[in-house]
Amino acid sequence: MKIDSIHTLEKLKEKSFKKVYLRNPNEAIYDDQKDILVCGGTGCIASDSNQLIKNLNLILKARGYDHKVNIIKTGCFGFCEQGPIVKIQPDNIFYVKVVPKDAKDIIDQHIIGGHQVERLLYKNPTNEERIHKHKDIPFYKKQLRIALRNCGRVNPEDIYEYVAFSGYEALGKALAKSPEEVIDLIKKSGLRGRGGGGFPTGLKWQLTRESEGDIKYIICNADEGDPGAFMDRSILEGDPHSIIEAMIIGGYAIGANHGIIYIRAEYPLAVERLNISIKQARELGLLGENIFNSNFNFEINIKYGAGAFVCGEETALINSVEGRRGEPSNKPPYPAQEGYWSRPTCVNNVETFANIPPIILNGPDWFSSIGTKESKGTKVFALAGKINNIGLVEVPMGTTLREIIYDVGGGIHKGHKFKAVQTGGPSGGVITEKDLDTPIDYEHLAEIGSMMGSGGMIVMDETNCMVNISKFYMEFIMDESCGRCTPCRVGTKRMHEYLQKITNGEATMENLDNLEQLAYMIKDGSLCGLGQTAPNPILSTLKYFSDEYISHIKDKVCPTKECKELSTPKNREVQI
Amino acid sequence: MPNVQIEPPHSDLPREKFEQLSSYIDSLDTARGALIEILHKAQDLFGYLPRDVQLFVARKIGIPAAEVFGVVTFYSYFTTSPKGKHTISVCMGTACFVKGSDEIFQAFKEKLNINSQETTKDGLFTLNNVRCIGACGLAPVVMVDEKVYGKVTLEDVEHIINTYRKEDSI
Ligand SMILES: Cc1cc2nc3c(=O)[nH]c(=O)nc-3n(C[C@H](O)[C@H](O)[C@H](O)COP(=O)(O)O)c2cc1C
Ligand code: FES
Secondary structure, three states: OOOOOHHHHHHHHHHHHHHHHHHOOOOOOOOOOEEEEEEOOHHHHHOOHHHHHHHHHHHHHHHOOOOOEEEEEEOOOOOHHHOOOEEEEOOOEEEOOOOHHHHHHHHHHHHHOOOOOHHHEEEOOOOOOEEOEHHHOHHHHOOOOOOOOOOOOOOOOOHHHHHHOOOOHHHHHHHOOOHHHHHHHHHHHOOEOOOOOOOEHHHHHHHHHHOOOOOOEEEEEEOOOOOOOOHHHHHHHHOHHHHHHHHHHHHHHHOOOEEEEEEOOOOHHHHHHHHHHHHHHHHOOOOEEEEOOOOEEEEEEEEEOOOOHHHHOHHHHHHHHOOOOOOOOOOOOOOOOOOHHHOOEEEEEHHHHHHHHHHHHHOHHHHHOOEOOOOEOEEEEEEEEOEOOOEEEEEEOOOEHHHHHHHHOOOEHHHOOEEEEEEOHHHOEEEEHHHOOOEOOHHHHHHOOOOOOOOEEEEEEOOOOHHHHHHHHHHHHHHHOOOOOHHHHHHHHHHHHHHHHHHHOOOOHHHHHHHHHHHHHHHHHOOOHHHHHOOHHHHHHHHHHHHHHHHHHHHOOOOOOOOHHHOOHHHHHHHO | OOOOOOOOOOOOOOHHHHHHHHHHHHHOOOOOOOHHHHHHHHHHHHOOOOHHHHHHHHHHHOOOHHHHHHHHHHOOOOOOOOOOOEEEEEEOOHHHHOOOHHHHHHHHHHHHOOOOOOEOOOOOEEEEEEOOOOOHHHOOOEEEOOEEEOOOOHHHHHHHHHHHHHHHHO
């Protein structure tokens, strides 16, 4: 079957709806059918959720209930700390830390007996009470899931489930408009790039459209370089069709017939799901020629990265897609003017794309009503480190860091004390207690010396040494510097050497001054964003925790004892 | 792409793998811009990218060997030495780092007596560090081949190594 009009899509949606009606909150349910949703994200699979699914299926069969219950393997629910997650619909019951042997109780007690399995319910850490409903769990209360709307809701390997939740409707709508109208709509929504730069997406589309040339390309940046973040990966694994749909819309808007997804080879599950989705979309005529009978043709193929952080930078990415060393090029010309094979090319991030279909479906006013003055919509963060609720969260722009850390994140791990939070990964900086009430958006985060980045958010407590953490980031950058420009290649090495000296207790105060000067030189002298932002972790920790640096240097003491060389008995004796 | 017949080099590497690689390259519409895909395929086939394989690719698609070498060395995913039977990857992503993964990594280095990217003499283990595998909720995380170990403690290190040693001696 081919979808050749909005009308056939509507019909398919109706037909597919019976697959998902139990999961629709507005549906009144009169039968005793159930859906058991099991998280198939990387974290939960690591905790054996595949075996759990096998067990559930076996027991269902043995009890003769397999015709009444569907087991659906979904993408990430976000609440990774409590994984593996199981959700029963339409009951809206949310089970946490479910291990394979719990399958028996879920089927016998809940499905057959009609009683919830009390011990698997999430326990509210503040009052020890069990919480029954998914929607009542504090972790989810302040979240608003737009980019993650389908993660934990659909089977990502089934295009019909995506269609049942309005999938590809935005594409149909967009193709009925002119490309300029689509661009206008995105501009009006206020959507800005989620890959870190925050460049207005509609404007980027317009610039690429207006560039001379009959062949253009649209690229999805799925290189996700921040080492400690997994937003893009989870979207690709949990809702691959939304990215494909958005790329077709983007292609139509800018005038490209060819899309490329540049993805890390280290993400095998995401790659597999993308391949499945592309094949399914082709079979339904959503990719290929004359899509929705509109004369618009579009194809997507996948290109693999090979483990180089700098390839997340768009010009380096394009060099890599062309099969070369992924070194950045000078801008201008910008990719929108001269990109892949010197043709106008639009590069967008995965999460940016994930926002496109809802904007088209619900309208730009809906989207721009969420967020702050300059930053509209939501942002996904990979919340990790010394925090209770590690996981993937999506909050409206303007939510404060305190709300994310304490309300959504459930506060600091094991009753420890908050020390700092790092956003922006190795290009960002630390934020301390005094700035926790800052509303999250591009401008405010930059004002307090950090940046939005792509969504890594690492919380640190009083046992983390700030010198050690900047050394960690510097080591990463030093390894990843592509070597093309000297300030970055040599400079990051020198900075790392200084940090090594400090954590070994061998540095002088003069070294510290040199380190700071060097940091500013590299910031100004590097060719691409990697080098230009590399000193940020050092500069921001120096700003807020200079006493910690000084203690390492003058007293030869690491206050947190994290630096081993400065916490051995030998050194302590010297101190006395 | 047009069929260019290139004789595989005389080496200990299996001839049929060269033939498989050759027909993969022939099956591509064009080799233009496809070097990285070809190298991924080659590494899948041979397990690593020795000099002879790199030379073969260069001659087959008609580009200088130096260009192939330049790409292989640029990307950390490509390796020019053979891997051990099991690959132990310690996650050094930030979330794992703040939960002490550097100590875990250190312990593996000491217990196996090798450095990062090296293989033990008996060919059983290669040690690696990787960046965020997406299981931050289980930090610190260690992956052996495809299996993920979460919340790894220093005491677990020896146990993990022994599991694979034992399995191998049976
Ligand atoms: C060193 C460096 C690394 C980057 N890594 C990524 C990345 O992993 N993912 C990403 O989407 N953008 C990354 N970017 C930003 C891209 O260059 C580009 O701005 C982005 O993909 C544009 O998409 P957007 O406008 O939708 O955000 C990186 C930039 C720099 C300087
Ligand atoms: S940082 Fe180790 S799994 Fe994410």
